[in-house]
Amino acid sequence: MAHRWKNDLTDADVTPMGAYLSRREVMAGVAGLGLASMAAPVRAAGLSPNSWEEITSYNNYYEFGTGKEDPARNAGSLTTKPWTVKIDGMVDKPGDYSFDQIMQAMTVEKRIYRFRCVEAWSMVIPWNGFELADLLKMAGVQSGAKYVAFETLYRPEEMPGLRYPVLDWPYVEGLRLDEAMHPLTIMATGLYGKPLPNQNGAPLRLVVPWKYGFKSIKSIVRISLTSKQPPTSWNKANGREYGFYSNVNPKVDHPRWSQASERAIGGGLFAKRQDTLMFNGYDEVAGLYAGMDLSKFY
Ligand SMILES: Nc1nc2c(c(=O)[nH]1)N[C@H]1C(S)=C(S)[C@@H](COP(=O)(O)O)O[C@H]1N2
Ligand SMILES: [Mo]
Numbered sequence: 001m002a003h004r005w006k007n008d009l010t011d012a013d014v015t016p017m018g019a020y021l022s023r024r025e026v027m028a029g030v031a032g033l034g035l036a037s038m039a040a041p042v043r044a045a046g047l048s049p050n051s052w053e054e055i056t057s058y059n060n061y062y063e064f065g066t067g068k069e070d071p072a073r074n075a076g077s078l079t080t081k082p083w084t085v086k087i088d089g090m091v092d093k094p095g096d097y098s099f100d101q102i103m104q105a106m107t108v109e110k111r112i113y114r115f116r117c118v119e120a121w122s123m124v125i126p127w128n129g130f131e132l133a134d135l136l137k138m139a140g141v142q143s144g145a146k147y148v149a150f151e152t153l154y155r156p157e158e159m160p161g162l163r164y165p166v167l168d169w170p171y172v173e174g175l176r177l178d179e180a181m182h183p184l185t186i187m188a189t190g191l192y193g194k195p196l197p198n199q200n201g202a203p204l205r206l207v208v209p210w211k212y213g214f215k216s217i218k219s220i221v222r223i224s225l226t227s228k229q230p231p232t233s234w235n236k237a238n239g240r241e242y243g244f245y246s247n248v249n250p251k252v253d254h255p256r257w258s259q260a261s262e263r264a265i266g267g268g269l270f271a272k273r274q275d276t277l278m279f280n281g282y283d284e285v286a287g288l289y290a291g292m293d294l295s296k297f298y
Contacts, residue, residue: 049112050123052192054266059199060117061218062166063152063159070161071199077158078219080203089149089224092140099203103189105138106130110193111186111207116248116280118212122262127207128190133181141177141225148180149173149230150206151222167233173217174230174244175208178288184209187220210282212246243298245289248280252295 049055061071083099108130116122136148154170156162162169179185188207189196196202201218208215214234224230234242241255250260261273279285289297 047114047124049126049192050266055123055125055191056197056199058123058265060119060213061161061199061201063161063169063171063219064199065161066164066166072197074160075198078153078155078198078202079158080198080219083203083221085204085220086222087135087139087224088222089226090142090145091136091225092142094139097139102135102204106134106187108189113184113207113209114280114282115207115209115213115216116262116276118214118242118246118254118259120257120259120262120276121265122274122276123265126192127186127188128193129186129188129204129207131183132185132187132206133183135187135223136180136225139223139225144227145225146177147226147229148175148177149222149224149226150175150217150220151224152217153219153221166237168236171217171233172230173206173215173232175215176229176288177225179208179285182285182288184282184285210248210279210285212248214242215246245294245297247285247289247294247298248276249278249294249298250276251278252298 057072058068059071060068061075064071064074081099084096085099085102086094086096088094108128110126110128112124112126114122115125132148150173152171153159154162175185186207187204188201189204191197191200196205198219201216201220204220205218206216206220215232229244232242232244234246235244248259253259259276262276263273264271
């Protein structure tokens with residue numbers, strides 16, 4: 001399976017508009033040629049994805065410990081079947097949606113995305129998932145809704161890290177509604193065509209590729225549509241260091257380190273750091289922040 005990803009790269013994919021704009025159009029155009037599989041959005045042109053081993057053994061999932069290897073070691077105990085996501089707040093059809101019910105309604109596709117942690121390391125990850133917009137449309141977003149709040153499972157019996165007050169549990173995150181509806185924003189349910197491993201946020205987690213990794217909240221049990229900006233875990237823990245927006249921005253440093261460059265995981269001991277790109281390279285989201293001072297709204 002792994003080697004197939006490179007074959008998914010096409011010239012269309014390397015243009016800035018190649019990915020999200022193209023999905024439905026290109027799918028429509030290409031489907032007739034029987035080449036549908038080549039139209040999958042590839043967001044890291046020229047880069048090859050990190051290995052399964054790298055993506056599943058170097059993780060941040062503090063509910064299972066704060067070490068990079070803790071999640072792989074400790075998350076095996078997490079029960080992900082059955083799984084229910086409560087969708088509530090300003091929606092027409094609030095309720096408890098089972099994971100199976102969601103998967104039946106959604107179209108899962110592959111998306112190769114760059115992933116940039118605020119700690120200045122990065123990977124390239126071949127996700128499987130569906131657009132968050134499709135799930136929100138299914139629930140029926142009401143007109144007064146402006147934000148989407150997300151919550152991770154809180155289950156101390158299975159999550160040893162919850163014993164430590166590193167964060168105010170459960171882990172919570174949030175997006176502005178237009179960010180949540182953006183076609184690049186996905187709910188990931190798999191990696192390399194396999195179900196998402198527990199350490200990566202099984203059975204479903206958010207992926208917002210133009211934001212620092214901590215926005216991509218794992219193992220989601222609740223999604224609430226709200227009129228007010230929701231609190232977010234890292235912002236509550238240290239508001240000076242972690243803002244609500246957290247867009248990848250090489251020009252706005254973390255108070256304790258530079259964000260101008262990053263260490264690509266898997267590059268080897270002597271690999272050169274690579275430049276960090278504005279919006280992690282996803283320039284098509286720039287319009288979402290038109291007129292905003294991104295050093296103030298960090
Ligand atoms: N619930 C929860 N979600 C989380 C985290 C966490 O500790 N708990 N860590 C975040 C951070 S800091 C990063 S970098 C990414 C890591 O995702 P990965 O382990 O799949 O690479 O998950 C994010 N989502
Ligand atoms: Mo992170």
